[in-house]
Amino acid sequence: MSKIVIATRESPLALWQANHVADRLSELHPELEVELLGMTSRGDQLLDRPLYKVGGKGLFVKELETALQDGSADIAVHSMKDVPMALPPGLTLGVICEREDPTDSLVGVSGFDQLPQGARVGTSSLRRGSQLLRHRPDLEIGFLRGNVNTRLAKLDAGEFNAIILASAGLKRLGFEDRIGQLIDPDLSLPAGGQGAVGIEYRDGDDRIAELLKPLHHVQTAACVLAERALVRRLDGGCDVPIASFALPDGDGGLWLRGRVGSTEGKTLLLAEGRGRDPEVLGYDVADQLLQAGAAELLAAVRG
Numbered sequence: 001m002s003k004i005v006i007a008t009r010e011s012p013l014a015l016w017q018a019n020h021v022a023d024r025l026s027e028l029h030p031e032l033e034v035e036l037l038g039m040t041s042r043g044d045q046l047l048d049r050p051l052y053k054v055g056g057k058g059l060f061v062k063e064l065e066t067a068l069q070d071g072s073a074d075i076a077v078h079s080m081k082d083v084p085m086a087l088p089p090g091l092t093l094g095v096i097c098e099r100e101d102p103t104d105s106l107v108g109v110s111g112f113d114q115l116p117q118g119a120r121v122g123t124s125s126l127r128r129g130s131q132l133l134r135h136r137p138d139l140e141i142g143f144l145r146g147n148v149n150t151r152l153a154k155l156d157a158g159e160f161n162a163i164i165l166a167s168a169g170l171k172r173l174g175f176e177d178r179i180g181q182l183i184d185p186d187l188s189l190p191a192g193g194q195g196a197v198g199i200e201y202r203d204g205d206d207r208i209a210e211l212l213k214p215l216h217h218v219q220t221a222a223c224v225l226a227e228r229a230l231v232r233r234l235d236g237g238c239d240v241p242i243a244s245f246a247l248p249d250g251d252g253g254l255w256l257r258g259r260v261g262s263t264e265g266k267t268l269l270l271a272e273g274r275g276r277d278p279e280v281l282g283y284d285v286a287d288q289l290l291q292a293g294a295a296e297l298l299a300a301v302r303g
């Protein structure tokens with residue numbers, strides 16, 4: 001009997017996603033033995049500091065990739081938002097599953113108009129903070145990290161008037177009723193890969209590629225490829241204020257929007273484009289942002 005070992009982080013959301021992949025694999029291949037290998041990542045340990053200060057890139061995936069490289073696991077299930085733009089040699093992100101809701105959600109109040117002047121909103125994402133301050137410069141952005149459940153508990157303990165979380169995580173974990181408002185992407189353009197789950201495995205592992213094939217979602221993969229090409233060109237990750245979001249343009253191509261902001265929300269560079277080749281489109285929109293001064297803005301954020 002053949003077997004597949006799935007490496008996953010142990011946060012409730014990561015476990016939900018890994019179990020979801022495990023369930024789908026068991027349905028597709030009833031004889032397959034599916035095993036989960038839970039691991040703690042550096043990103044789950046260093047919770048007292050913002051990601052951009054502890055070297056955000058790769059903090060959530062490194063341990064999982066090591067398990068793939070040393071053979072203790074066959075696949076790793078990731079939130080695409082957390083996966084660095086450059087993969088280690090010998091590994092591939094061959095499968096991107098169908099995207100859940102890619103938006104950000106406002107939790108705690110039913111809309112931004114419900115927040116009084118100077119209200120405290122929790123998020124440690126520079127991307128969310130920058131866009132939110134542009135919309136409502138009076139708000140105070142408060143430090144908020146930890147897994148989805150921890151963040152909701154901090155809101156409930158009264159540390160914030162409202163918090164912002166990815167809609168996908170809330171929906172997957174059964175917290176849909178906590179969503180006060182799905183924030184329009186025009187107000188908070190999502191991060192590259194947000195809402196999509198990707199599966200990484202050893203390049204050339206044909207047995208695994210064959211088992212996973214039905215989980216791949218072509219349209220999601222094209223969108224995420226374009227979004228990540230943009231972020232890669234800007235040398236960014238989820239640790240910098242870059243938004244990158246693609247949608248099918250209804251004409252067989254993609255519509256990609258990108259934004260780069262300053263942390264205090266005063267500057268927000270916008271660019272967009274349409275095209276059929278996801279990577280070319282991503283680089284094209286990134287180049288527009290670079291021409292508008294994105295590199296200087298990001299250098300100032302990184303300090």
Ligand SMILES: NCc1[nH]cc(CCC(=O)O)c1CC(=O)O
Pocket residue numbers: 079080081082148164165166167168169193194195196197238
């Ligand atoms: N950085 C943490 C992280 N990585 C992926 C998600 C949500 C799920 C997703 O985007 O697929 C979250 C939590 C959040 O941003 O609220």
